[in-house]
Amino acid sequence: MASSTDKVPTGQGRVHWRRFAVVIVPAILAAFTLVILTAQSVLAVSFSISGTPFTVTASELKGQGFEQFGVLDTSVIPDLPGNTNQIVLTANAIRYATITDLCQSLTLGGLTLIITAGYGSTPVTATDLVVDADQFSGNASFTHMNIGQDASTLTQVPGIRGPAGDFALGASTVTISNLRQHAYATTAGTFTLPGFDLHFGGSC
Amino acid sequence: MFGSNLSNRSGAADEDGAAGPPPDGPLSRARYAFRHWRRTRPFWGGLLVVLGAAEILVSEHAPLPVVIHIGLQGLAGYLIPAILLLIGLLLWFNPVQRTFYSLLAVVLALGSWITSNLGGFFVGMLLGVVGGSLAFAWTSSGDPGPAWRPPWHKPAPKEPSEGLDLILGGPHDDADAAGDETDEDQPLADDAAGDPPNPRSQSVGSMRVLPAGPLSLALLAVALHQGPLASALAPARPPVASAASPSPKLRSSAKPKPSPTRTATPRPTPGRSRSGSAPGPTPSRHVPHLVARGPGAATAVSSLSAGLVSVTGLSFDGIAKVPTAAGGVQMLKFSMSSMAFSDGSVLTYAVAGRSVATSAASIDLSGDIVLYTTMITGELNGKKVIYSVKHPPTGLSADMTLTDVVADQPYASADSFVSSGLKITVA
Numbered sequence: 001m002a003s004s005t006d007k008v009p010t011g012q013g014r015v016h017w018r019r020f021a022v023v024i025v026p027a028i029l030a031a032f033t034l035v036i037l038t039a040q041s042v043l044a045v046s047f048s049i050s051g052t053p054f055t056v057t058a059s060e061l062k063g064q065g066f067e068q069f070g071v072l073d074t075s076v077i078p079d080l081p082g083n084t085n086q087i088v089l090t091a092n093a094i095r096y097a098t099i100t101d102l103c104q105s106l107t108l109g110g111l112t113l114i115i116t117a118g119y120g121s122t123p124v125t126a127t128d129l130v131v132d133a134d135q136f137s138g139n140a141s142f143t144h145m146n147i148g149q150d151a152s153t154l155t156q157v158p159g160i161r162g163p164a165g166d167f168a169l170g171a172s173t174v175t176i177s178n179l180r181q182h183a184y185a186t187t188a189g190t191f192t193l194p195g196f197d198l199h200f201g202g203s204c
Numbered sequence: 205m206f207g208s209n210l211s212n213r214s215g216a217a218d219e220d221g222a223a224g225p226p227p228d229g230p231l232s233r234a235r236y237a238f239r240h241w242r243r244t245r246p247f248w249g250g251l252l253v254v255l256g257a258a259e260i261l262v263s264e265h266a267p268l269p270v271v272i273h274i275g276l277q278g279l280a281g282y283l284i285p286a287i288l289l290l291i292g293l294l295l296w297f298n299p300v301q302r303t304f305y306s307l308l309a310v311v312l313a314l315g316s317w318i319t320s321n322l323g324g325f326f327v328g329m330l331l332g333v334v335g336g337s338l339a340f341a342w343t344s345s346g347d348p349g350p351a352w353r354p355p356w357h358k359p360a361p362k363e364p365s366e367g368l369d370l371i372l373g374g375p376h377d378d379a380d381a382a383g384d385e386t387d388e389d390q391p392l393a394d395d396a397a398g399d400p401p402n403p404r405s406q407s408v409g410s411m412r413v414l415p416a417g418p419l420s421l422a423l424l425a426v427a428l429h430q431g432p433l434a435s436a437l438a439p440a441r442p443p444v445a446s447a448a449s450p451s452p453k454l455r456s457s458a459k460p461k462p463s464p465t466r467t468a469t470p471r472p473t474p475g476r477s478r479s480g481s482a483p484g485p486t487p488s489r490h491v492p493h494l495v496a497r498g499p500g501a502a503t504a505v506s507s508l509s510a511g512l513v514s515v516t517g518l519s520f521d522g523i524a525k526v527p528t529a530a531g532g533v534q535m536l537k538f539s540m541s542s543m544a545f546s547d548g549s550v551l552t553y554a555v556a557g558r559s560v561a562t563s564a565a566s567i568d569l570s571g572d573i574v575l576y577t578t579m580i581t582g583e584l585n586g587k588k589v590i591y592s593v594k595h596p597p598t599g600l601s602a603d604m605t606l607t608d609v610v611a612d613q614p615y616a617s618a619d620s621f622v623s624s625g626l627k628i629t630v631a
Contacts, residue, residue, distance in 0.1 A: 012243040013344035020341035027310045027333045034317045045318050046281050068628075070504075070555025088558040088630050113325055136628035141621060145569075147508070147551070148576075148615035150500040150529055165529040167502040167553035167560075171621065198326060 041122055041194035047186060054106035056131065056181040057204045058099045058118075063129075065095030066142060066174035069151040069162035073132050073184055089132040089184055093157040094174065099124040102193075103204035114202050117193035128189035130160060135182035142171035245299035246306070246342035252335025253292030253309045259331060260285035260316050260324035281320045288312045288332055295339050302339050309336030500527040501535070501576060501615035505554040508614040510567075511547025513582070515540050516603045523593055526576050526615060534593045535576040535615065543569040543618070547607075551614070559631045564623040571619025575611070582609035 037043040071091040100123045104115045118124035149170050151162025156170045241247075264281055291309045295302055313332025316323040323329025518540040525532040545567040552561045579592040584606055591597040 012240075013246070013342050015248075015338060015341045016343055017341065019343070020337050023307070023310060023340045024334065024337035027314065027337060030314050031317070031329065031333060034314060038317070038322075043318060045322055047321055070553065070558075070560050070630075072556045088555050088560070090560055090628055090630065115322075115325075133628070134630040136626075138626055139624045140626040141623065143620055144617075145619075145621040146617045147621075148502050148506060148553075148613065150502045152529065153500060165503040166555065167504040167506045176626075198322070 035196070038193050039117075039196040041125075041192035044190035044192045047188045047191050053134075053182060053184050054104060054186075055204050056179070056183055056186070057101075057103045058179040059101035059177065061094075061097055061099045061138075061174070061176045061179050063094035063097040063174040063176075064172070065093075065156040066171040067091070067093040067154045067156045067160060067168060068170075069154070069166050069168035071132060071162065087134070087184065089134050090136065091130060091132050091160070091162065092136065092181075093128075093130045093160040094126070095128065095157045097124075097126045097129050099126065105202075105204045111200050112202065113198065113200055114204065115193075115196070115198050117196045120195045122194040124194065125192045126188040126190065128157065128160075128187075130157075130185075130187050131181060131183045132185040133181045133183040136180075138176040138179040140174065140176045142169075142174050144172040146170040244344070246295050246302050246339035249302075249306060249335045249337070249339025249342055250292050250295030252331045252338060253295060253313075254289060254335075255292075256313060256324070256328040256331030256333075256335060257285045257288035257292055258328075260320045260328035261289070263321045263324040263328065284312055284316045284319045285324070285328070288316065292335065299344075302342065306336045306339035309339065500529055501533065501613065502553070503528045503530045503533075506552060506614060507610055507612050508545075508549075508551050508577075508616075509610040510545040510549035511609075512545070512605065512607055513609045514544045514546075514603075514605045515542070517541030518600055518602050518604060520597050520600055523596060524576060533578070533613075535578050535613070536580070536591060536593060536596060538573075538575045538577075540573045540575070541570065543573050543575075545569075555630075560628065561631055562626065562628045564627065565625035567621065567623045569616070569618040569621055573618045574616065576613075576615040577611040578613040580609065580611045582606040 034043065038045055068090055071089050073087050073089050100118050102116065102118045102124045106113050147169055149168045150164060151166035151168035152164040154161040154168055154170050156172065162168055261282070264285070288309060291305050291312065295305050295309070298305075310333050313323065313329045313336060316329055316332065320328075323332070518538060521537040521539055523534050524537040526535045527533075546565070548563070549567050550561055550563045552559050554560075579590065580597075581588070581590050583589065584604065589597075589606075
């Protein structure tokens with residue numbers, strides 16, 4: 001003990017609650033400011049989640065620059081025999097998306113987390129949105145669509161392309177109503193989340 | 205809360221145990237050592253910061269290629285929680301600098317809201333903020349704590365720099381005093397009231413040199429992220445508006461149509477130079493969009509099938525050599541003005557031994573459709589037909605309806621694709 005205490009530069013200590021308040025009060029205020037600015041879509045935030053499946057729904061998604069191709073992802077859920085955590089998904093990339101009535105539910109350690117945004121007059125916007133989904137439904141329309149393009153030649157979302165030879169879809173615009181996705185990974189360069197709400201419990 | 209309670213109370217509760225002679229047995233000896241280690245640093249604050257950073261990192265497990273694509277913003281999403289984790293560990297292993305580390309932890313935790321999944325969906329951010337605040341609030345009875353005090357607090361004694369003294373060999377008496385205090389274990393002695401003024405404040409300036417590394421990293425991470433943030437602050441609206449109506453940006457990207465030369469790019473080079481793989485909106489007849497633009501057809505096994513296909517303005521344009529990743533492939537080339545799939549239309553393609561099926565109640569393609577395919581089977585007027593490169597179709601009428609159609613290796617482009625009840629599943 002004595003030897004260990006000699007190395008320690010400070011003596012035994014305790015928490016001073018006034019000092020705690022001095023930091024935590026402005027920090028909490030700053031946190032609420034961030035939440036409010038996000039909800040007013042003044043502040044754009046970044047997302048990248050994966051590992052566990054989650055559900056995304058939206059009443060309408062409009063996008064500029066659409067790509068879809070198959071990908072082999074890793075997941076906590078075993079899928080292919082032999083490759084216990086490899087899973088085949090469709091990568092759906094949109095360069096610029098506006099989304100109305102976005103609802104995303106994911107499970108974090110047994111808790112269901114629901115994020116909603118864009119229910120008001122201002123839609124959610126996202127750039128470089130990539131969703132790796134195994135189920136996807138809705139009424140979709142595309143313009144200037146290519147079907148069966150080589151995935152390595154995709155250009156609609158700069159920088160996102162698949163392996164050579166793979167089958168891909170590409171379109172310059174996409175509109176999907178009543179969108180429902182079961183996804184394993186999503187990333188977006190930036191997200192604005194007007195009318196942002198985050199709560200535990202419930203479903204989309 | 206509980207953490208600070210523990211660090212607060214444990215001193216009193218275990219005082220006799222800690223103050224008494226070292227207990228026997230390796231287990232209790234280790235516990236004693238750990239308890240002492242824990243009490244001599246902002247343990248709970250550091251733990252909450254570490255947990256918060258870990259939670260943010262866990263929430264943010266994205267495929268690496270995608271992160272690299274998103275680039276600096278995406279990396280900032282990892283950098284902020286990584287630094288936060290480092291700060292949490294430094295709070296444990298270099299508690300002398302705790303004022304700086306704890307405030308930095310609070311700032312980084314707040315910053316993670318923007319960069320990293322809303323601060324790990326609020327949980328990690330909250331842990332980081334509370335942990336940082338706890339670490340800031342922690343003071344050692346062996347030293348009077350950091351120099352800064354709330355304004356209503358009585359004038360503070362000078363801050364010691366024991367960490368530096370360890371290196372430089374500080375004044376003897378002070379070092380002994382600190383050692384005595386820790387050995388005697390009087391954690392609740394007083395609230396730094398009776399601490400003597402410390403003469404070693406001149407070293408405070410040099411103390412700040414060490415954390416400059418993490419600080420500049422953190423500032424860099426925030427700065428990296430400022431691009432999207434700034435762009436979101438000002439022009440968030442125009443793109444929203446332009447998305448509703450056909451945007452000028454889109455039109456301009458579609459207009460510069462490469463000249464329709466069939467031999468332009470024979471190989472499917474992953475080209476960035478092409479002005480967009482989408483076919484142009486105002487094409488002349490029989491423009492070989494796909495080949496002219498050089499995006500190769502996919503080689504993965506794929507098929508397009510439907511119970512009923514109605515075609516208008518059909519013409520068979522011969523056999524074309526379509527570039528693919530595996531070299532040129534001869535395919536039938538059709539062009540038409542509209543194509544309607546119904547009665548169970550499915551597009552399937554193979555990925556890594558699985559198949560991705562896109563089914564829809566109906567699919568309507570219109571506007572300058574070009575379709576390449578290796579083979580079409582179906583029924584025409586009750587008669588089974590097979591069109592392939594070896595048996596190309598002859599005498600097709602411009603408007604026709606086929607049933608039970610399957611097109612292999614479809615490679616198509618259309619100005620408009622409208623589907624209802626679209627469903628994509630991985631089988």
